[in-house]
Amino acid sequence: MTDQKKVQEQGTQKISRRNVLKAAVAAGGAAALGFPMIAKAQQTITFKMQSTWPTKDIFHDIFVAWGKKVEEMAGGRLKIDILPAGAVVPAFSLMDAIHSGTLDGGHGVAAYWFGKNVATSLFGTGPAFGFDAEVLLGWIYHGGGQELYNELIQQTLKLDVVSFFHGPMPTQPLGWFKTPITNPGQFKGMKYRTVGLSADLFKAMGASVVILPGGEIVAALDRNLIDAAEFNNTTSDRMLGFPDVRKVMMAQSYHQPMECLELLISKKKYESLPKELQAIIKYAAMAESADFTWKMMDRNSTDLIEMKAKQGVKVVKTPKSVLEAQMKAWDTVIEEKSKDNPFFVKVLESQKKWAARVVPWRQEIMVDEEIAYNHFFNKAAAPAAKPAAKEAPAKAPAAPTKKP
Numbered sequence: 001m002t003d004q005k006k007v008q009e010q011g012t013q014k015i016s017r018r019n020v021l022k023a024a025v026a027a028g029g030a031a032a033l034g035f036p037m038i039a040k041a042q043q044t045i046t047f048k049m050q051s052t053w054p055t056k057d058i059f060h061d062i063f064v065a066w067g068k069k070v071e072e073m074a075g076g077r078l079k080i081d082i083l084p085a086g087a088v089v090p091a092f093s094l095m096d097a098i099h100s101g102t103l104d105g106g107h108g109v110a111a112y113w114f115g116k117n118v119a120t121s122l123f124g125t126g127p128a129f130g131f132d133a134e135v136l137l138g139w140i141y142h143g144g145g146q147e148l149y150n151e152l153i154q155q156t157l158k159l160d161v162v163s164f165f166h167g168p169m170p171t172q173p174l175g176w177f178k179t180p181i182t183n184p185g186q187f188k189g190m191k192y193r194t195v196g197l198s199a200d201l202f203k204a205m206g207a208s209v210v211i212l213p214g215g216e217i218v219a220a221l222d223r224n225l226i227d228a229a230e231f232n233n234t235t236s237d238r239m240l241g242f243p244d245v246r247k248v249m250m251a252q253s254y255h256q257p258m259e260c261l262e263l264l265i266s267k268k269k270y271e272s273l274p275k276e277l278q279a280i281i282k283y284a285a286m287a288e289s290a291d292f293t294w295k296m297m298d299r300n301s302t303d304l305i306e307m308k309a310k311q312g313v314k315v316v317k318t319p320k321s322v323l324e325a326q327m328k329a330w331d332t333v334i335e336e337k338s339k340d341n342p343f344f345v346k347v348l349e350s351q352k353k354w355a356a357r358v359v360p361w362r363q364e365i366m367v368d369e370e371i372a373y374n375h376f377f378n379k380a381a382a383p384a385a386k387p388a389a390k391e392a393p394a395k396a397p398a399a400p401t402k403k404p
Contacts, residue, residue, distance in 0.1 A: 045277075046079040047269065052091035052108035054215040055084045058235045058299060059261060062167060062292050063107040066263065069284040078277050091213040098266050099159045105265035110149070110165075111196025111256075116157055118197060118337050119344040122351065123149055123165070124259040125196035127330040129355035131258040133168030135362070137289070140165050140260075143354040148347055156343060160267045164282060166289035167261035170296060174250035175230035176221070176242045180316045181250050184325035193217055193229035197333060198255040204329035214240060221245040230255070234307065235299040243311040252318045254326040261292070 049067075053060040067080035089097040094106040095113050110123035123145065124136070131139075139145040146165070153159045174181065175192070188206035199209040210226050218241040220226045228246070230253070231237055237249070263285050270278060307313040338345045 043077050043274075044079065045077065045273070046081055047104040047265070048081045048083070048088075049105040049107070049265075050083045050085070050088050050094060050097070050103050051106065052085050052094055052112060052213065054240070056239045057214060058233075058239065058295070059107070059167075060084060062261065062288060062295075063263075065291065066107075066166075066284055066288040069287055070280055073280045073284060074277055078273070078280070085213065085215055091215075095153075095159060095161060095264065098161050098264055101266065101268075103266075104269050105263070108262055108264065109195075109259060110163075110262050111198070111259070113153075114196045114199075117152065117341070117343070118200075119152055119341060119347050121196035121198075122344070122347045124262075125198050125256050126258070126351070127334060127348075128254065128258045129352055130359035130363075131351070131355060132171065133258045133260050135355070135358055136258040137165060137168050137260055138358060139351060139354040143358075144350050145354075148350060152343060152347075154267065162265050162267045162270050164263040164265075164285040165260050166263065166285040167292040168289065169256075169259045169261075170233055170300060171252060172232055172256040172259065173230060173234075173237070174253035174255070174318045174322070175228050176237070176246035177228045177248045177250060178246060180248050180314070181322060182319060184322050190228060191226040193220065193226050194255065196256075197337070198230075200333045200337070201255050201326060201329045204332045205325060218242060218245055232256075232259075233296065233300055234304045235296070238303045238307055238311075243307050243313050247311075247313055249307075249313055249315050250318050251315050252323070254323055254330070260289075 049063075051060045051063050053063070064082055067082050070078055070080055085091045088103055091108065092112055092115070094103070094108055095116070097103045098106055109125075111121045111125040113120040114125075123140070128136075136145075140149070146163075149163055149165075153161055153163065175194075181187075184205055187202060190207045191210060192202055192207040193210050193212050194202055195211055199211055202209050210220070212220060212226075212229075214231055214236070217226075217229045217231055221229055221242070222245045229242075231240060231242070234249075237243075242249070263281075265281065270281070273281075304315070308315060334348065338348070
């Protein structure tokens with residue numbers, strides 16, 4: 001081989017190696033830039049979920065807000081397609097639709113599954129033992145409540161569903177009536193709408209109970225198919241149209257003093273998600289719980305004022321005699337439902353244990369805000385200061401005793 005040929009061959013080898021190197025770098029760059037984008041597209045998952053609420057209800061708004069939080073935190077990898085009540089199945093059929101795979105998830109309250117096992121109602125519509133909804137969520141998160149609910153729906157009821165409780169509700173009104181309730185005897189024979197264990201409570205008080213989903217209540221009142229009804233809170237009640245068909249709202253009750261919302265998801269679909277997306281679903285529910293609390297302060301207070309000022313609603317505080325009758329009715333319900341349902345008893349005992357520790361702490365530590373409010377805003381209601389007692393005249397010092 002001549003020297004000239006050797007030089008040409010070496011040059012060709014250099015060019016070849018350089019081209020190969022360039023091609024490898026280009027391929028590597030494409031992989032670095034292109035593969036994550038492809039993976040991202042592959043990981044985008046859509047959950048079809050249905051509400052048990054009409055679109056105009058604040059609870060549906062909360063469900064939608066949770067979905068937006070999930071999508072934002074997931075960076076678009078998880079999309080939540082939210083449908084209103086009845087879009088796929090009736091409200092009370094939601095749990096079964098999730099179990100069967102017809103829906104990937106939904107939003108409701110535990111009392112809606114009362115027909116499957118009355119113990120579900122204890123996770124929102126029960127005797128409370130001095131609970132409010134904040135204490136209920138404390139029991140669920142830190143007192144063993146979530147573990148008990150998982151056992152109930154997944155092992156006892158054999159449902160392929162996971163649940164996330166959130167959104168502590170204010171004490172629910174006794175309901176909407178044609179005339180004020182002044183004594184418990186007025187419930188005898190009354191056609192009254194409620195749900196869950198509350199139905200047994202009012203039956204024990206003599207009412208004829210009708211169970212209806214939220215979207216059907218006002219129409220039933222308007223047509224006098226029922227005499228009175230409760231749903232949940234001043235904003236929901238106003239949006240659903242209660243002030244258009246009844247003008248008396250009885251405030252405060254022990255039938256549902258501690259309810260919270262429930263997010264339901266197919267267990268199979270949830271467990272198929274990457275761990276970080278599972279965490280986003282869980283913690284977005286907690287975030288929405290806080291957001292819901294603040295939103296309810298704003299919306300409920302505004303709607304209460306406007307119902308009274310613009311719609312002629314009369315808000316009447318439930319008499320003590322009715323509240324006491326409710327507690328006696330709870331005794332009857334607890335005794336009856338405990339007879340053949342050991343799981344019902346198990347949940348009650350857990351709640352009692354939590355209440356015995358937490359409720360006294362709140363009562364002893366939390367100050368009565370009524371005194372402060374009356375001082376600044378309602379001085380007429382503040383207790384008048386008692387006149388200072390007159391000081392007794394000072395006694396003269398005893399004369400010194402003479403020593404013998």
